Amino acid sequence: MQQSVSLVTLGVADYERAKRFYEALGWSVAWEADETSFFQANGVVLVLWGREKLAADMGISDESEGWGGIALAHNVASRDEVQDVIELARANGAEVTREPSQTFYGGYAGAFRDPDGHTWEIAHNPGFGLTNDGSVTLPAN
Amino acid sequence: MQQSVSLVTLGVADYERAKRFYEALGWSVAWEADETSFFQANGVVLVLWGREKLAADMGISDESEGWGGIALAHNVASRDEVQDVIELARANGAEVTREPSQTFYGGYAGAFRDPDGHTWEIAHNPGFGLTNDGSVTLPAN
Numbered sequence: 001m002q003q004s005v006s007l008v009t010l011g012v013a014d015y016e017r018a019k020r021f022y023e024a025l026g027w028s029v030a031w032e033a034d035e036t037s038f039f040q041a042n043g044v045v046l047v048l049w050g051r052e053k054l055a056a057d058m059g060i061s062d063e064s065e066g067w068g069g070i071a072l073a074h075n076v077a078s079r080d081e082v083q084d085v086i087e088l089a090r091a092n093g094a095e096v097t098r099e100p101s102q103t104f105y106g107g108y109a110g111a112f113r114d115p116d117g118h119t120w121e122i123a124h125n126p127g128f129g130l131t132n133d134g135s136v137t138l139p140a141n
Numbered sequence: 142m143q144q145s146v147s148l149v150t151l152g153v154a155d156y157e158r159a160k161r162f163y164e165a166l167g168w169s170v171a172w173e174a175d176e177t178s179f180f181q182a183n184g185v186v187l188v189l190w191g192r193e194k195l196a197a198d199m200g201i202s203d204e205s206e207g208w209g210g211i212a213l214a215h216n217v218a219s220r221d222e223v224q225d226v227i228e229l230a231r232a233n234g235a236e237v238t239r240e241p242s243q244t245f246y247g248g249y250a251g252a253f254r255d256p257d258g259h260t261w262e263i264a265h266n267p268g269f270g271l272t273n274d275g276s277v278t279l280p281a282n
Contacts, residue, residue: 001166004183008149008213012257021256024233025142025226042145042274043184051257068209070259072149085166092165115162116153116192118211133183 001085004074004134005044006123011051011062011069018048031138043135058111058119059098066117073121075128075136079108085122086110142226145215145275146185147264152192152203152210159189172279184276199252199260200239207258214262216269216277220249226263227251 012018015035022039023029030040039046051069055062058071076082082100089112090096097119100110109123129137153159156176163180164170171181180187192210196203199212217223223241230253231237238260241251250264270278 001168003168003180003187005149005185005187006183008146008185010255010257010259014256017256021233021235025229027142027144039144041184042147042272042276043182044146044149046144046146066209068207068211068259069257070209070211088166092162094162114151115155115158116151116210118151118209131183135183 001074001088002076002134005072006075006130006134006136007038007045007047007073009047009049009054009071009073011054011071012048013051015048015050022046022048029141031141038138040138043133045136045138057098057103058121060113060119064117067119071111071119071121073123075123075125075130075134077124077130079124082108082110082122082124086112089114089120089122142215142229143217143275146213147216147271147275147277148179148186148188148214150188150190150195150212150214152195152212153189154192156189156191163187163189170282172282179279181279184274186277186279198239198244199262201254201260205258208260212252212260212262214264216264216266216271216275218265218271220265223249223251223263223265227253230255230261230263 029037031038037048094112096112098111107125111121170178172179178189235253237253239252248266252262
């Protein structure tokens with residue numbers, strides 16, 4: 001598994017309020033779709049998305065113990081790599097909460113919780129570019 | 142506020158277990174001090190640190206509602222910038238949970254929770270380098 005964090009997604013209760021807050025801090029949305037904001041930061045991309053949708057996408061309940069509504073995403077270049085990283089995590093004691101499968105956005109992803117319950121999505125998203133260091137490249141809006 | 146996430150810190154219950162897990166996934170610690178591991182990723186740095194210590198450093202209780210044990214850090218080049226970002230966040234409705242003050246590591250930091258309770262530390266750490274895009278540069282171990 002390459003050492004990279006492609007996206008940090010903050011689950012939010014009120015999408016417009018969250019977006020207004022980050023814009024008021026001076027952040028600009030690079031790409032937006034279906035009430036999801038992507039902010040290009042230094043390599044990593046910060047994402048705002050409905051908290052319940054994020055939990056469901058991770059394969060967990062939004063009331064799950066230890067879940068604070070933040071998910072890290074590690075994007076990879078192929079479906080096979082998704083499978084490989086999920087198996088590596090499973091073999092090392094992670095709880096796989098979403099078996100690798102197709103995503104609503106046309107990609108392929110699995111998810112696990114680390115030994116402390118922190119959630120990682122391992123994703124192949126053909127709609128995003130991917131640089132050699134594991135950063136995603138957002139499409140033009 | 143520049144659009145950058147300098148560090149993502151995962152609060153952990155058992156430091157050695159967490160470190161073993163990430164090392165088993167193929168990650169290498171770039172710098173380690175006082176049971177804190179820093180992994181250099183793509184711009185952003187992933188950190189493992191005791192969850193209770195992280196909560197205390199953010200100025201919140203580890204049992205605080207909505208706290209999942211993850212903190213984002215935004216590093217800046219001076220103490221004045223720490224103050225400025227904290228005031229900007231406060232003016233836009235963030236709850237400031239740690240007023241800007243000296244840190245145990247010789248830096249200066251404040252912290253706030255965004256409207257959904259996600260925690261941000263705004264820090265000036267003279268022990269780390271800081272690139273123009275807001276990424277930190279770790280010292281040699």
